Amino acid sequence: MDQTFLMIKPDGVQRGLIGEIVSRFEKKGLKLVAAKFEVLPEERVMQHYAEHKNKPFFPGLKSYIMSGPCFLMVWEGKNVVAITRSMIGATNPAEALPGTIRGDLGVEIGMNVIHGSDSNETAKREISIHFKDDEITSYERVDEKYIYE
Numbered sequence: 001m002d003q004t005f006l007m008i009k010p011d012g013v014q015r016g017l018i019g020e021i022v023s024r025f026e027k028k029g030l031k032l033v034a035a036k037f038e039v040l041p042e043e044r045v046m047q048h049y050a051e052h053k054n055k056p057f058f059p060g061l062k063s064y065i066m067s068g069p070c071f072l073m074v075w076e077g078k079n080v081v082a083i084t085r086s087m088i089g090a091t092n093p094a095e096a097l098p099g100t101i102r103g104d105l106g107v108e109i110g111m112n113v114i115h116g117s118d119s120n121e122t123a124k125r126e127i128s129i130h131f132k133d134d135e136i137t138s139y140e141r142v143d144e145k146y147i148y149e
Helices: 010-014 018-028 042-048 058-065 080-088 101-105 120-130
Strands: 002-008 031-038 070-077 114-116
Touching: 002 018, 002 080, 002 120, 010 018, 010 070, 018 031, 018 070, 018 080, 018 101, 042 058, 042 120, 070 080, 080 101, 080 114, 080 120
Parallel strands: none
Antiparallel strands: 002 070, 002 114, 031 070
């Protein structure tokens, strides 16, 4: 099975959206295999957003992402990166389709509720930044035989 990294950002946490967001992925048939709730330390923020550190918006992004707790998750399933990206919606909530997380719950691009890995390679990198191997639990859901062919 494929894995991806998802993070409910401080605005999503502060607005009490963790349960709704987790529920959407569970209802889809994806499997939560790791989760933690924390204020991200600067070192991991710098690793996670390394490709953005020289961009003009980075100081604001860094300040925002460290402004409160985030809910970090690893999800598992076939084609999980593509599925979760589709469910999350466009980066700019104004452009995100209704029915997507950002389309339904976001308003501003700078506070767009959730982050999701954009490729399998990125997912592996982001998971390794935020989770140790022993923090990820492998198990079989009883309904998997009704989800996958």
